[in-house]
Amino acid sequence: MTTTSGAATDGAHEGRIEGESLEFARGLIRIDSVNTGVTETTGNGEARAARFVAERLAEVGYEPEWFKPVPGRASIVARLRGTDPAAGALVVHAHLDVVPVDGQAWTHPPFGAETHDGILYGRGAVDMKGFAGTMLAVARALAREGRAPRRDLVFAFFADEEAGGRYGSRWIVAERPEVFAGATEALGEVGGFSLPLREGRRAYLVATGEKGSVSIDLVARGRAGHGSRPTPDNAVVALARAVTAVADHPFPIVRTPALDRFIGVLAREFGAGPVGDEALDGFLERLGPPGRLISAAARTTVSPTVLEGGVKRNVIPAEARAQLDIRTVPGHERTIAAELRAIVGNGIEVVERGSIPAIESPMEGELIELLQAAITGEDADGIIVPFQMPANTDNKALALLGIRGHGFTPLRLPNDFDAFGQFHAADEHVPVESLRFGGRVLWRVLRGS
Template identity: 60%
Template sequence: MSLSSESIRTLEEEGLRFVRDLIRIDSVNTGDPETVGDGEARAARYIQDRLEEVGYDVTYVESRPGRGSVIARLQGSDPGRGALVAHAHVDVVPVDGQEWTHPPFGAEIHDGLLYGRGAVDMKDFAGTLVAVARAFKREGIVPQRDVIFAFFADEESGGTWGARWLVEHRPELFAGATEAISEVGGFSVPLGGRRAYLVATAEKGIVWARVRARGRAGHGSRPTADNAVVRVAQAVVALAAHRFPVERTSALDAVLRAADVADVHEITDETIDEIVAGLGLVAPLISATLRETVSPTVLAAGSKTNIIPALAEATLDVRVLPGHEDTYRSEVEAIVGEGVEFEWGDLIAPISSPDDAALVETIGEAIRAEDPEGIVVPYLLPASTDNKHLARLGIRGYGFVPLRVPDDFDVFGEFHAADERVPVDALAFCARVTWSILATA
């Protein structure tokens, strides 16, 4: 299903225009439902208008005032095949406290780079999907399987009012869907002397916890062994110092093979960190996938310097590998031992999809058509996306937003950063490859 040169040019031009228009809509998600505002709704309505212009039957949903999401389905030629969900989120993280050299909602282009909040996370893909959806209608092309275009609110705060809400309250919108494609992956990285495009076939789970110690309150001039602050501090130090064992996932081995690491199966827990550290630009990302992690993030205790408080606590960001859903609590608590108590939040469970699925091969073919030297490499995402919520409906998720960038351009480093930016020519590449994937998947 090829496009004419004129149709490709229109696809690329619309994609860039829609990405810029979406960036200019301030849809910051503060994490507080009372202060979010209506930016997500305005972004979703903009998308709805662009899709309805070319004849889509669009479902607009507000889970609560201002928290808008949009769903549209394109019928495929083979109704017996499972539908593919192509999704993006319309919210972005705040810019407060960051020093931007270009307006974060200006969508300005300088030296071939598009600047703005959401340039990679992830209004780039939202705008691209709108352009691709319009191209299908404009060209009268029917894909092989149903494609469900979805644009979610609230991804940046866990999807409570977006993908999660829709899965729980409007599951019929995803009827028949078996796979999904979205963030985080698809950007090119140098690996083993080749240009690799990472596809997230799995994601770590996430759970937040509190570790709390109770002691006897007293005057600061009379130190006591029963000091809650000290015990929480000791727990935090123990957690930060602990190194969980390495988990040799198939995705990790795929990255090591692509990096041309000799004797992959002979790598040990003692040597793996040094080997991964030598992977260059992608090293920090892959390093975070080697094992389970616990990051202490907030400490709270006391209100006055000369008072020993009776209570101290720390919050923990725990990332759980697939297969450890039933053991992570005992593993973490065993590191600290007695003297503190844990309060666990709800686990957003890890997910894992087949590395060898036909969709992964389709992605590879689409990349090779644009970049014959490029390779697609499965990896484990240490972060979290809306694919986790869709997984509750039995939908297998993959992270792939195709961006060909210079070898020294760190796409993952642009997420949530000041002066978030993306090369304009990478957006054109994204439009062409995404079209190919959705047309032939």
């Protein structure tokens, strides 16, 4: 690619990054790229968002590559060549799709990208068009500067993350893996959000692992009949008992390396002694909403999400089914089905629908040191703290190629701001100053790569 002179000062670059981060985030939010999970009803919003990205990358000399597995669904990937071919490339990624807004009580237009009192509102403000805009701004700044980084940087803007990446990251990994040739590490969601520790001291979370996910159905069968004549083997009753048994089952805490590091750092910051399993949930409660996220990541969780059974009020059905959303600690995805069979007992069929294994990445090394240095450059007392994500991101698809993913989309936030609570919520929003901070940090990270 062709680059321009690097004579501009760091301050000028950072100022332009701050302005473009907000401009591009707002531009992307205004594009309705809702992913319904069904291609026929999703529309072409992702393709329009991809065009927005591609045009702005091309303006500064990139040659963005398009990936269109089906009409309306598109991803964009562009590479900035580094000076050291032997250094593993770094993938920086965001997704361009968002979840639906139907049935939610928004007080600001979800695709209006309005700003009020220093706050940007709109679907994707946090998840994750805000970071996509920041990525785009920093990629352009690197091209304008004209100074190549040490390692290749691969900027990926994916479709379909909100529905598992079938037409986004997973499609590219399966069909065009050469796009990520030489890549060894990745930065994407979810992490980088600040967490208050004590006066003037913040932790910035970095996801160094993601729990596995397993899809399982519970199926109860019985004798069909008229609703006026109760049967002893009513499938709905049997299913209800099974679902209750699963919901009441206490899955134990599993002390992964990421959890132990997280608890150790916070215990030192709070002046607390060792935190045992029995005291862990209480200890995490003092962190507020982020603490509940860490608590969920510390054990396998099972959430019944869909119940199916019966077609008419006065007909006892022969079958009833429950869909379970299961998030497993590393390794548990191989044994959870057998454990559920023991919990629900005889008479309930446990049907496995698929699984994605957990991933774990290093908590130490050059990249972590670089993230810490970038945070310190903008927040002198800020510290990087690893944690395990309880959900899936595009890092799981990249892991199939051996790329070690980290969740880091930096935002310095007000102490009472619940970043994780913004995901998929009505009136999703983010402070404008937090976006500016994120742009400065990402600039430091990628310029130092």
